[in-house]
Amino acid sequence: MQAFRLVVEYYNYFVTIFLMVAGLYVVIARGNMIKKLVGLAIFQTSVYLLYITPGKILGGTAPILDPAFKVYSNPLPHVLILTAIVVGVATLALGLALVARINEAYGSIEEDETFERDREA
Amino acid sequence: MRQRSLFGVVILSGVYSFLMASVLIVLDAVDVAMTEASVGAGVSTVLLLATLHLTKTTEATSFRGTMIPLFVAVVTGAALIWSTFDLPPFGTAEAPIHKHVAPYYLENSLRETTVPNVVTSVLADYRGYDTLGETTVIFTAGIGVMLLLRGARRRDRAADVEGSS
Amino acid sequence: MSLDLILRIGTKLILPFILLFALYVQFHGEYGPGGGFQAGVITAGMVILFAITFGLRAAKRIAPQALVERMVPLGVLIFAGTGVLGLLLGHNYLDYGPLAHDPAHGRVLGIFLVEAGVLVTVSGTMTALFYAFAERGR
DSSP states (O other), X not given: OHHHHHHHHTHHXXXXXXXXXXXXXXXXXXXXXXXXXXXXXXXXXXXXXXXXHHXXXXXOBOSBOOTTOOOBOOHHHHHHHHHHHHHHXXXXXXXXXXXXXXXXXXXXXXXXXXXXXXXXX | OOOOBHHHHHHHHHHHHHHHHHHHHHTTOHHHHHHIIIIIIIIHHHHHHHHHHHSOSBOOOOOOOSHHHHHHHXXXXXXXXXXXXXXXXXXXXXXXXXXXXXXXXXXXXXHHHOOSBHHHHIIIIITHHHHHHHHHHHHHHHHHHHHHHHSTTHHHHHHHHHHHO | OOTTHHHHHXXXXXXXHHHHXXXXXXXXXXXXXXXXXXXXXXXXXXXXXXXXXXXXXXXHHHSOXXXXXXXXXXXXXXXXXXXXXXXXXXXXXXXOGXXXXXXXXXXHHHHHHHHHHHHHHHHHHHHHHHHHHHHXXX
């Protein structure tokens, strides 16, 4: 019973860690640069969860003030993550632009092939 | 299971973003969910597809080992889970995060700014510096992409000129 | 041409409502979920949808590239300028209190200006990013 309680109380953190580790694995194990960037995006969403999860209060509601409600979730992590998402897409676009340029220069978006091309040169 | 078609990867990541947006709604972060749905599933997917159009849509067969990355990932995950139990449990109102500045924002937002959406008042007023910095980062990233992609293949042309002369 | 008839008509029908929704999200952001970031992305989404169905050249007629690229720094200038306004009126940087007689009203005005700056930068940047990628493909 104790173990079950522990799992339920920390379930969100486990999901966060699973997503984080999955993103990390994709970034390390896959040589394809598009896949690497998608892996980074997954890692990033795990950070969103890591910030939003502690801000939630059970029985609370979204932080839009109304006399009908008393308990609100913490608005501060929402603000931080809201801006982080938009910055995330801006940096993703920068990464994609680099991938496009690498493809023009090397004719490949595989990490291994670009390394090989460098070694030949 | 392995998805070699990068097109499939991009579409799946869009689906994942929508699912993440629903999770964020459940966690009361409606503003964040709206941003994730429009940014993660909308603009990111379009940009990824545009990049696929510029590059290739299939992944080459790779001869990399998966054991070392798997080991690194599992060890990192185990260490993180081990340290998770020091965090306050999910959903408690007594957690330290709810004792710091958040009660001030929730109590004074309506009186000081007359804005009921606390996320907006914190974003634009109480933490204006933060948002100014983030806007500057977006500006910088936009400039960077334009520099990288608008530099219209000048090197190719230079190479052509050298080749012909 | 005739094959994508539904796409063309559907896009034309839905475009004004997307823009209306973006404006709603922008100006209702103080009372419900939304704000400059979301509205900016939705506005850019409208332009991107138009560009995907009708082609890049048509999209550049409704959102000229020069305008879009000037919007990127303009929004940051609006944001930073609002901060300087507070400085000129003898208060701290990014303190909107003195913008009106009542500090609360001044803050509403300041939040409005700042959100407008965010809208301009985000919509401009997202559209410019799409233009940059789409142009490269030709």
